[in-house]
Amino acid sequence: MIRAALALVLALFPFAAAADPLVVRGDRLFVAADVAGHPVEALLDSAAELSFIDRARAAEWKLGAAEAVTARGSGGEQDAGLIRNVTITALGVTLSQATVGVTDLSDVGARLLGRRLDVILGHDLFAEARLAIDIEGGTIARQERTAPVSGIELPVSGHDGIDSIPVRIAGKTVQADFDLGNGGGPLISKALVAALGLQPVGLEPGGGIGGAISTEIYYLPELELGGVRFPRLRARLDPHGNAGPLNIGVSLLRRFLIVTDLGQRKIWLAPRPRG
Template identity: 45%
Template structure:
């Protein structure tokens, strides 16, 4: 009996030691087309959250918030890439994701059914915005479907790009057709590169508007029709992309260029808004 118990204890000890030494798996990045989802909890309620580095605050779907006891207050008009939408707010919200906890957040609450049905193609109950990028350094490999907290004491690989805030969105320097521009870093953009109308006009891309294809687009605020133009070159992080399709964003809050997942997935990304830097390492 003693030998049997001792043997079992030895096996248990070896098992525990193996578990302790095994590396922790990186949190899964759920990639649906060019949309990124992470597992999260909101006030303790599990939810699959759409990741959006260009969202000034996080968003909860109105019906989901009501069903899960998230109290709202106030009302305001929010501007999105599709126009405007009426939003309410919730305060004192706690969000856990990727091994970190965000407390005391004020989030926006609105009907996300149009985003779910028209853009994403699956239910979106929560959009995790820039708050987590402000707090943590994140290592993101879209093609590798991994995302994890990164150690700030270790230098990331790739080209370091300084960030500058514009209207609540972080931008980095890029070049379009040889022209220096501020490019928005937008992991919530699962569509084409966007170019603001003033820049498109400056570059002569709208000189023959009748010859341009149009395409349906738009995010928060509804669907809009956009002209499609071709950028001869788009340069950033030491890489040059040729003949890049871009849709013209005519909203008044549009940036010069908005770069989303279609191009960013070609890099291993380290993002640290607190340090005002992203690193892009070409795959």
């Protein structure tokens, strides 16, 4: 079984550069990064339109004045700022003129991670490079865009700066947001709840940027993603309409070897051997 798993990893990631460590805590993913010369551990969030830096850290690092904006997250809205021309390096990728969001990440860090959160690496990193990701194996690597890739190729579409891929649920194809920052299980929209005729089975705490919220819980009919079937999944309602019909995160995606190329609108998934 170990040999079979290794063979599949090599088949999917044949020309990846030397892999970087991917730190996995629960269903949250972290990598080493550098922001304007300051080394830091950053949370990965492919569905964050921008990378974010904690306001206190941005002031400490003297990143410059911020333009006032409002950040919208899974918990609602929160005051934020934008700082332009920030240099971020991670996974062998350098974003030399990145526009970053600046907001107070202390609540998100304490509530979701139980620790300080300084940086969230968002969609800009994923759009810049092809990345080979093995969540269970704890590795992530930049891959040449000309390299062949195994696995099921899924077309990427999008809404409001969030990328989505097709899944099958209750015999129908729907779009599911691809969200490596989602560590809390699938999210489902009110419209899809109504279309499937689902009934709530309870409440569960949730929320990210924007604060803590309580969300209704539903059980989904069988969902098929990348050739893998997931029966009777628990899903949380997206009360703010931030997501598409569905939003899938690390709890499902860790079952796959993943290659993302959001700049070229492609994602490949290969079921990871179990055992």
